[in-house]
Amino acid sequence: xxxxxxxxxxxxxxxxxxxxxxxxxxxxxxxxxxxxxxxxxxxxxxxxxxxxxxxxxxxxxxxxxxxxxxxxxxxxxxxxxxxxxxxxxxxxxxxxxxxxxxxxxxxxxxxxxxxxxxxxxxxxxxxxxxxxxxxxxxxxxxxxxxxxxxxxxxxxxxxxxxxxxxxxxxxxxxxxxxxxxxxxxxxxxxxxxxxxxxxxxxxxxxxxxxxxxxxxxxxxxxxxxxxxxxxxxxxxxxxxxxxxxxxxxxxxxxxxxxxxxxxxxxxxxxxxxxxxxxxxxxxxxxxxxxxxxxxxxxxxxxxxxxxxxxxxxxxxxxxxxxxxxx
Amino acid sequence: xxxxxxxxxxxxxxxxxxxxxxxxxxxxxxxxxxxxxxxxxxxxxxxxxxxxxxxxxxxxxxxxxxxxxxxxxxxxxxxxxxxxxxxxxxxxxxxxxxxxxxxxxxxxxxxxxxxxxxxxxxxxxxxxxxxxxxxxxxxxxxxxxxxxxxxxxxxxxxxxxxxxxxxxxxxxxxxxxxxxxxxxxxxxxxxxxxxxxxxxxxxxxxxxxxxxxxxxxxxxxxxxxxxxxxxxxxxxxxxxxxxxxxxxxxxxxxxxxxxxxxxxxxxxxxxxxxxxxxxxxxxxxxxxxxxxxxxxxxxxxxxxxxxxxxxxxxxxxxxx
Numbered sequence: 123x124x125x126x127x128x129x130x131x132x133x134x135x136x137x138x139x140x141x142x143x144x145x146x147x148x149x150x151x152x153x154x155x156x157x158x159x160x161x162x163x164x165x166x167x168x169x170x171x172x173x174x175x176x177x178x179x180x181x182x183x184x185x186x187x188x189x190x191x192x193x194x195x196x197x198x199x200x201x202x203x204x205x206x207x208x209x210x211x212x213x214x215x216x217x218x219x220x221x222x223x224x225x226x227x228x229x230x231x232x233x234x235x236x237x238x239x240x241x242x243x244x245x246x247x248x249x250x251x252x253x254x255x256x257x258x259x260x261x262x263x264x265x266x267x268x269x270x271x272x273x274x275x276x277x278x279x280x281x282x283x284x285x286x287x288x289x290x291x292x293x294x295x296x297x298x299x300x301x302x303x304x305x306x307x308x309x310x311x312x313x314x315x316x317x318x319x320x321x322x323x324x325x326x327x328x329x330x331x332x333x334x335x336x337x338x339x340x341x342x343x344x345x346x347x348x349x350x351x352x353x354x355x356x357x358x359x360x361x362x363x364x365x366x367x368x369x370x371x372x373x374x375x376x377x378x379x380x381x382x383x384x385x386x387x388x389x390x391x392x393x394x395x396x397x398x399x400x401x402x403x404x405x406x407x408x409x410x411x412x413x414x415x416x417x418x419x420x421x422x423x424x425x426x427x428x429x430x431x432x433x434x435x436x437x438x439x440x441x442x443x444x445x446x447x448x
Numbered sequence: 449x450x451x452x453x454x455x456x457x458x459x460x461x462x463x464x465x466x467x468x469x470x471x472x473x474x475x476x477x478x479x480x481x482x483x484x485x486x487x488x489x490x491x492x493x494x495x496x497x498x499x500x501x502x503x504x505x506x507x508x509x510x511x512x513x514x515x516x517x518x519x520x521x522x523x524x525x526x527x528x529x530x531x532x533x534x535x536x537x538x539x540x541x542x543x544x545x546x547x548x549x550x551x552x553x554x555x556x557x558x559x560x561x562x563x564x565x566x567x568x569x570x571x572x573x574x575x576x577x578x579x580x581x582x583x584x585x586x587x588x589x590x591x592x593x594x595x596x597x598x599x600x601x602x603x604x605x606x607x608x609x610x611x612x613x614x615x616x617x618x619x620x621x622x623x624x625x626x627x628x629x630x631x632x633x634x635x636x637x638x639x640x641x642x643x644x645x646x647x648x649x650x651x652x653x654x655x656x657x658x659x660x661x662x663x664x665x666x667x668x669x670x671x672x673x674x675x676x677x678x679x680x681x682x683x684x685x686x687x688x689x690x691x692x693x694x695x696x697x698x699x700x701x702x703x704x705x706x707x708x709x710x711x712x713x714x715x716x717x718x719x720x721x722x723x724x725x726x727x728x729x730x731x732x733x734x735x736x737x738x739x740x741x742x743x744x745x746x747x748x749x750x751x752x753x754x755x756x757x758x759x760x761x762x763x764x765x766x767x768x
Contacts, residue, residue: 165631165632165633166631278721280721281721308493308494308658309493309658309660309699309702309703310698310699310702310717310718311721312702312704313701313704313715313717313718314717314719316704317715317717335631335632336704337706338703338704338705338706339704340706341704341705341706341707341708341709342704342709342715362708365706365707365708366708376633377632377633378706379636380632380633380635380636381632381636381661381706382636382639382659382661382662382664382665383661383705383706384660384661384664384688384703384705385705385707390640391636391639391665392636393633393634393635393636393637393640394633394636397601397603397634398631
C-alpha cells in the first residue's frame with residue numbers, strides 16, 4: 123500500500139459577496155500518493171485555484187471561508203492548523219507556482235535574493251551555504267548562476283517562470299501546487315518548461331498537483347487526473363482511464379470534443395452547449411444537467427452518487443443506472 | 449477547377465517601429481494573397497508581428513513600405529477619408545473581448561455604431577431590425593438588447609465583437625486571436641459560429657493565432673511567421689502532413705496533444721528563445737535556435753521560394 127501524502131475529505135469552501143454566496147468548492151474528496159502527479163482539469167470558474175489556495179490556507183480573509191471537511195497532509199489536518207504552523211508548511215513542505223510569472227516575482231529584488239529568501243526562512247543554513255544552494259537551484263532550472271544578481275525585468279517570460287520554479291523547489295517540498303504554470307507562455311517555451319518539470323520530478327521526487335485547462339499538457343505529464351466542474355470533481359481516474367477508458371463523464375467527453383486536434387480531419391468541433399452555471403445559483407440535482415446531452419429526469423432533481431469501477435470514479439446517474447440494469 | 453481571384457494582396461509589406469535602440473522589424477517584407485471566400489491562417493509566437501500585420505493590412509497602422517491591394521486596387525496613398533468606403537468591406541475582430549467593447553455602451557449601441565457612422569440604412573426602424581437580425585445571427589438572446597458588456601461572459605462578449613464586425617456586411621475580416629481568451633468549450637462554439645458565417649456570407653478571413661490546432665480547423669492556407677518574416681506558406685493539409693521549415697516542425701512538436709503517448713516518448717523541443725527584432729542582421733532569423741544551422745544561413749537574407757507546388761519555404765536546406 124502506497125503512502126498517502128494528501129487526503130482531502132468532503133471539503134467545502136464558499137465566498138460571500140454582496141449578500142450572495144458563491145459555492146466555490148462543493149464537497150470534494152481527493153487523495154494523492156507520494157511521488158504522484160495529479161492533473162486537476164477544468165474551465166475558468168470551476169474552483170481549481172480555490173482548491174489550491176485552500177490547501178495553503180491562502181483564501182482571501184474577508185470573504186473566503188472553509189465551511190467543512192478535512193485536508194489531511196501527511197496525517198495532519200491543515201484546516202485546524204494555526205497560522206504559525208501554516209507558515210512552516212508554506213514554501214517548505216507545500217509550495218506553489220502561480221500562473222503568471224510576470225507578476226509573481228518582486229521587481230525590486232534580484233532573483234538570487236528571492237530564491238535565497240525561501241531558503242533562509244526554512245532551511246537552517248549558513249550564509250555561504252545559502253549562496254551555494256541558490257546557485258545550485260539556478261543550474262537545476264537551466265539558468266546560468268552568474269545571472270543571480272539580475273532583476274526580473276532582465277529575464278524573458280520563460281526564464282521568469284524558471285526562476286519561480288526554482289523558488290518553489292528550493293526547499294525540496296513534498297507537494298508542489300502548479301497553477302497553470304505554462305498558460306502564459308508560448309508553445310515552444312511551454313515545451314521547454316514541461317520537459318524541465320518532467321526531469322525535475324524524477325530528480326527531486328516531489329508530488330505535483332498540476333492545475334490546468336489543457337488536456338494535452340495533462341496527457342504528457344500526469345499519472346492521475348481529476349476533472350472538475352462547478353466546484354465538484356465529476357471524474358477521477360488514472361490517465362489511462364480518462365484518455366483511453368471505455369466510458370467517461372459526459373462533461374469530460376464534451377471537453378475532448380471541444381479541442382481542435384491537429385491529428386484529426388474533422389471539420390466541425392463538438393462543443394458543449396451552454397455555459398458554466400452561476401456559482402451563486404447552482405442548478406439542482408446534477409450541476410451539469412442543463413448542458414448534458416445525456417440528461418435524464420432524475421438528473422434534474424437528485425445529485426448523482428459516485429459510480430466507481432477499479433478506482434475510476436464518475437459522478438453521474440447515467441453510469442450508476444446502467445450498472446443496475448446489468 | 450474554380451478560379452480563385454485574390455481579394456486581398458500585399459506585396460513586400462513592411463512596418464517598422466522606431467525605438468531608442470533601433471527599429472523593430474515587426475513586419476518585414478510580407479507578400480501574401482487571400483482568395484475570395486478563403487481563410488488564411490497566420491501563425492507565430494508572441495512578438496513575431498502577426499497582430500501588426502493584421503492591423504497594417506487594414507491601414508489601422510500605416511505601412512512603411514510595400515503595397516496593399518483590395519479587390520485589385522491599392523488602398524494605400526488614398527486619402528483616409530475617401531478610403532473609408534473601402535474600409536467598410538474590411539473589418540476586424542479583436543483578441544480581448546473584455547477590452548474591445550465600450551463599457552458604457554449597451555450591446556445594441558455597440559452593434560449599431562458602425563452602421564450609424566457609415567449611414568448604412570436610412571431609417572431608425574431599419575437599423576433597429578438589422579441590430580436584432582445580427583444578434584440572432586451570432587446567437588445572442590433578444591433580452592440582451594439593452595445589456596452592458598459587464599453583464600456578459602467572455603463567449604457572449606466575443607459574439608458581440610463578431611456581430612459588430614458583420615454589421616456593414618464586409619467581405620473581409622481580420623480575426624486577431626478571437627478565441628484565445630476563451631475557455632475551450634466556449635472557444636469551440638465561437639469557432640463553429642465563425643465557420644458557419646463564412647459559408648453563409650461568403651466571407652474571407654485572415655485568422656491570426658498562436659494556436660496551430662485552432663488554425664488547422666478553420667484555414668485553407670497557412671502562413672507561419674517568425675520575427676516579422678513569412679518562413680513557410682502552404683495549404684493547411686500540406687503544412688500538417690509535410691512541414692518543411694525546422695521552425696514549423698518544432699512548433700508542431702511542441703503542441704501537447706490530448707492523447708496518451710507511448711512510454712519513453714521524448715519530445716524534440718527547440719532550445720533558446722526569440723532573438724531581438726531590433727535591426728536584425730541579414731540571414732535566417734531562426735538560425736540561433738535551429739538544429740540544422742550551417743554557414744549558409746548567415747550573412748544573406750533567405751528568400752521565400754516555392755519548393756513544391758503551392759508550398760513555399762524560406763530555408764537553405766531546400767536550396768538545390
